[in-house]
Amino acid sequence: MKKRFDDTLNTAVLTTKFVFIDKKPILSVFHHEDDGMWEFIGDDECTNDSDYLIVSLEEMIKLDESILEISDLPIGGVAYRAGSRQPWIIQ
Template identity: 50%
Template sequence: MKSFKEDLNVAVFTTRFVIREGEPILYVFHHEEDGAWEFISATQAVCDSDYLIVALAQIIDRDAAILELADLQQGEAAYRSDITGVWQRRKI
């Protein structure tokens, strides 16, 4: 099983839709400029106030399929159509 090189306590970005409303994580971004991770759902209308900062461990606890993306390089993104979908990777 893959594991992240980052510590499980590292802060990552997500949204209230994922954490509070239980929407599935369908998009993952590993930002090139700062190495930050972002885990979001399919909700289109996301504004700054919707974002939350949580520990990476919370994201993995919510959806263990995230471990498949532990080797996602900075400047790459992954998406899937639904919670059971296969992750597709691309450059950002």
């Protein structure tokens, strides 16, 4: 059975312009404890709020289906990997 997120596909998530526009790999995923929001980032340093974008969960899945592997990441959880073809490590 293919994994899926419990959230709806139109759920708003955070990412960066480096991941979404520049197509840099997603290397860290945070499932925020305070509000349950998902955050998908790469290894680029975000220096200000304008580096972040709000997009739909569906857009992130289309960008990188490997995030489905961690769709059950609990609230407050963090997942990371060394590269786009590396396995996810859950904290």
